[in-house]
Amino acid sequence: MFIDIVTASTSDLDSVDxxxxxxxxxxxxxxxxxxxxxxxxEITTVMxxxxxxxxxxxxxxxxxxxxxxxxxxxxxxxxxxxxxFLRSTDNAG
Numbered sequence: 001m002f003i004d005i006v007t008a009s010t011s012d013l014d015s016v017d018x019x020x021x022x023x024x025x026x027x028x029x030x031x032x033x034x035x036x037x038x039x040x041x042e043i044t045t046v047m048x049x050x051x052x053x054x055x056x057x058x059x060x061x062x063x064x065x066x067x068x069x070x071x072x073x074x075x076x077x078x079x080x081x082x083x084x085f086l087r088s089t090d091n092a093g
Contacts, residue, residue, distance in 0.1 A: 001031075002049040004078050013043045015071055020062035022047070027062070029054020048084075 008016070013035060017023045022033060022045075031048040038044035049055040066072045 001081060001084060002052040002055050002078075003046065003081055003084075004049075004055065005044065005046050007038060007042060007044045008072075009041050010037075010043050011041075012072070013045065016063075016066060019066060019071070020058075022062075027054070027058045029057065 021027070022030070023035070026033065029050045031050055033045060033047045035043050035045040047055070049058075063072060
């Protein structure tokens with residue numbers, strides 16, 4: 001499990017979602033992504049990944065090009081979970 005937190009303007013988050021598909025076309029390995037209004041025109045997003053490698057693959061393929069274009073600035077805050085609970089939505093059994 002790997003978690004990171006990103007705070008950005010609403011327009012920046014919308015641009016990233018449009019170009020990288022974080023919410024509109026979630027990448028493999030993304031277990032959950034939650035975004036909320038955290039300030040005046042500010043959105044904070046928490047992403048829970050199955051593994052650091054899944055997050056790294058998404059960052060390399062989708063986020064790095066946006067950083068190189070200047071669309072994304074700064075670095076996400078990496079969080080090391082102390083405790084976590086995720087309810088399964090698997091209806092297989």
